[in-house]
Every structure is written in structure tokens, then in C-alpha cells.
Amino acid sequence: MKKFIGYFKDFHQGYYNTSLYTIVFLFIGLLIGINYKFDFEDSIIDSYYGRSIRIVFYFLIHGIAFYGVLFLMWAHDKNKVNFSGQFFIKSMIGMLILGTDRAVYPFISDFLISEVPSETYRFYFKVLFNAYGLITIVATLFLVKLIFDQKSGDGFYGIQFRKVEFKPYWLMLAFMVPIIYCATWLPDIVNYYPTYKRVGGVRFAHFYQVKEWVSVFIYETVYLLDFFNTELFFRGFLIIGLSKLMGKNVVLPMVATYAVLHFGKPIGETISSVFGGYILGIIALYSRNIWGGVFLHGGIAFLMEVFAFWNK
Numbered sequence: 659m660k661k662f663i664g665y666f667k668d669f670h671q672g673y674y675n676t677s678l679y680t681i682v683f684l685f686i687g688l689l690i691g692i693n694y695k696f697d698f699e700d701s702i703i704d705s706y707y708g709r710s711i712r713i714v715f716y717f718l719i720h721g722i723a724f725y726g727v728l729f730l731m732w733a734h735d736k737n738k739v740n741f742s743g744q745f746f747i748k749s750m751i752g753m754l755i756l757g758t759d760r761a762v763y764p765f766i767s768d769f770l771i772s773e774v775p776s777e778t779y780r781f782y783f784k785v786l787f788n789a790y791g792l793i794t795i796v797a798t799l800f801l802v803k804l805i806f807d808q809k810s811g812d813g814f815y816g817i818q819f820r821k822v823e824f825k826p827y828w829l830m831l832a833f834m835v836p837i838i839y840c841a842t843w844l845p846d847i848v849n850y851y852p853t854y855k856r857v858g859g860v861r862f863a864h865f866y867q868v869k870e871w872v873s874v875f876i877y878e879t880v881y882l883l884d885f886f887n888t889e890l891f892f893r894g895f896l897i898i899g900l901s902k903l904m905g906k907n908v909v910l911p912m913v914a915t916y917a918v919l920h921f922g923k924p925i926g927e928t929i930s931s932v933f934g935g936y937i938l939g940i941i942a943l944y945s946r947n948i949w950g951g952v953f954l955h956g957g958i959a960f961l962m963e964v965f966a967f968w969n970k
Contacts, residue, residue, distance in 0.1 A: 659826050665944040673906050678734045682727055683932070686914045689723055690921075690928055699921040710761070717757035719921075723914035724753065731907060738907070745903040748806055752895055755802075756915075759794035759891075777865040780858035781873065788880045791887030799895055807899060815894030816948035827950045831957045838958060842965040846924035851966035853881065878963060885956040892916050892935065893942035893951045901943055909939040934958075 693699060703715045732739040774782050803814055812818065841847050859873035896912040916935035920928040938951040 659829060661823070662826055662941065665940055669906060669909075669940050669943070675734070678731065681730050681734065682910050682914070685726060685730060686723070686917055686932055689726075689914065690917060690925070693918075693921045694925050694928075712761035713754075713757045715757075716760040717753050720756050720915050720918050721750075721753045723918045724749065724911045727911040727914045728907070731910065739904070742903055744806070745900065748802070748900060748903070749896075751802060752891070752900075755795060755798050756891065756919075758798075759791055759887075760919075762790070762794060775865060778858070778862050781862035781877070784857035785877060785880050788884040791884055795887045795891050799890060802895070802899075810899075810902075812898050812946050815890060816898045816942060816946060817890070817894070818947050819949070820947070822945075822947055822949050824950070824953060827953045827957075831954060831961075834958060835961065838961045839965050841926070842962060842969055844924075844926060846926060847962075847966070848969070850924050850927075852963045854878065854963065854967075878960075881963075882956045882960060885959055886952050888919075889938075889948045889951040889955055892919075893938055894948045897939050897942045898946060898948070906943070909936065909943060912939050 696702070698719075703712060703719075706712050706715070728739060728741075732741075770779055770782050770786070799815060803810075807815075842851060854874060854877050857877055859877055860870060863870040863873045892912055892915070896915065897908050900908045913932055913935045917928055917932050920931045934955075938954065941950055942948055
């Protein structure tokens with residue numbers, strides 16, 4: 659834990675500015691407020707479900723968050739943020755990858771409708787929904803790595819096991835256990851978790867005449883795998899991959915973009931993602947790996963599912 663405390667001290671020393679942080683977090687709060695006031699993602703973007711224009715919408719809303727924060731940082735201190743052509747190219751590619759990842763999954767349905775029994779369609783769809791990030795995020799970022807960062811010493815955007823210490827992450831997760839348990843009693847969380855309840859797992863198990871724990875195991879395993887994809891993009895690419903071009907300035911834009919990712923979830927989870935993303939971003943920036951974030955993020959998600967099952 660001393661190492662983590664050192665990370666935070668070093669990050670904020672000579673960088674933290676109260677007025678800048680106030681402006682940035684008010685901007686993030688404004689984005690969150692607008693979305694939940696007008697139900698922007700669920701009512702507007704999702705009204706174009708199954709159409710390619712959704713890629714543009716997701717590209718724009720994540721881009722507004724990411725570049726909006728960068729603009730505020732630049733306006734606050736023009737000498738603090740130095741842009742480069744490579745940074746804009748890489749970050750734009752990143753926003754396109756994220757927009758595609760969030761919008762492409764409806765096209766899976768065209769394949770499933772003709773290939774799987776109707777009783778199992780929803781389960782297969784939800785499993786593939788969590789698995790396709792291996793293509794839209796992992797595979798595409800691998801190409802970006804080969805083009806821009808082939809000589810980087812940080813592995814594949816933080817996928818390296820050098821000097822990874824999991825004990826501090828266990829302690830952080832243990833500290834979160836009572837908080838997570840209490841959160842699973844909140845009305846919005848109760849209605850949303852466990853996510854398994856909406857995937858048709860009971861019908862899947864009944865159709866194939868297997869125990870329901872089989873469908874639970876399949877879904878939850880792939881569901882947790884998606885958090886690896888998330889960490890690789892947000893803490894791997896947006897932090898480790900861009901930090902050599904922007905230094906500490908990569909953290910706050912990533913936090914805003916990460917908050918937008920949660921717009922379809924309960925508002926309490928979206929707000930907490932701001933603080934969680936900030937903490938994990940700083941840790942990734944200094945540790946140069948994403949495994950701590952994968953462990954914490956996946957562990958919290960797993961506990962949310964477990965406690966929600968327990969409560970129900």
C-alpha cells in the first residue's frame with residue numbers, strides 16, 4: 659500500500675490544481691446530469707438500434723468527454739498541455755474503436771437468428787455481447803500497437819507481469835466488500851443486478867437439459883472476461899499507450915470517457931466510476947500494467963453478481 663500512496667503523492671505533486679479539478683469534475687457532472695435527465699443513451703442512441711449510425715453517436719459522446727476535458731485543461735493552462743499529431747491520430751483511432759465496440763453488437767443477432775434455436779437466442783446473444791470485445795478491442799489495439807508502439811517497453815499496453823504485486827489489490831477489494839454489499843440493496847442496483855437474470859439462462863439450461871449452474875458458469879465467466887477488454891482499453895491504451903505523448907494529462911480525459919461508458923447503468927454506478935477510474939488510472943500510469951485494474955474491476959463486478967444473487 660505504501661507504493662500506491664507514493665503513486666498518488668507523486669501524481670498530485672506539482673500537478674493538482676483546485677480550480678482545474680473543479681472545472682473538470684463539474685464538466686463530467688454536467689455530462690452525467692444531461693444523460694440521466696434526458697435518458698440520452700437509452701432513449702435516443704438506442705432508438706437507432708441495429709444501425710451503423712450508432713458508431714458515430716458513440717464516437718461523438720466519448721469524444722466530447724475526452725477532448726472536452728483536454729480543452730478545459732488547455733484553456734486553464736496552455737503551457738500544461740502540449741498536443742501532437744500522433745496523439746490526435748492515436749486518440750481518434752481509440753474513440754473509433756470504442757464507438758465500434760459499443761455499437762456493433764446488434765449485428766450479431768442476424769447471425770444468431772439463423773443459427774441457434776429461438777429458446778437459446780437471448781443467452782447466446784448476451785454471451786457473445788461480452789465476448790466480441792476480444793475482436794473489437796483486443797485485436798484492433800494489437801494492430802495499433804504494431805503500428806505506433808512496437809518498440810514500447812510496456813508490453814501490450816500493460817499486459818505484463820513484471821513486478822505485479824496483488825496483495826495491495828486484495829486489501830483494496832476487501833475494504834470494498836461491505837460497501838458493495840450495501841450497494842446491492844439500493845433500488846437501482848436491485849433492478850439491474852445480477853445481470854444474469856436478464857440473459858435467459860433458465861431457458862438455455864432447460865432447452866439443453868443441463869443444470870442451471872452450467873448456464874450461470876458460462877455467462878459469468880464470459881461476463882468477467884469483458885472487464886479485461888475494458889481495462890486494456892481505458893487503463894492500457896488511454897493511459898499507458900498515450901502517456902508517453904501527454905504524461906499525467908492522460909488521466910482526467912480517460913476518467914470522463916470512462917464515465918460515459920457507464921451511461922446505460924444505474925446513476926450511482928456511473929458516479930462511482932469517476933472515482934474508480936481516477937484511482938485505477940493513476941495506478942496504471944505508475945505501475946505500467948493493467949492487472950491490478952483487471953483484478954479490482956473484475957472482483958467488484960463478481961461481488962456485485964454474488965451479493966445480488968444472495969439477496970434475491
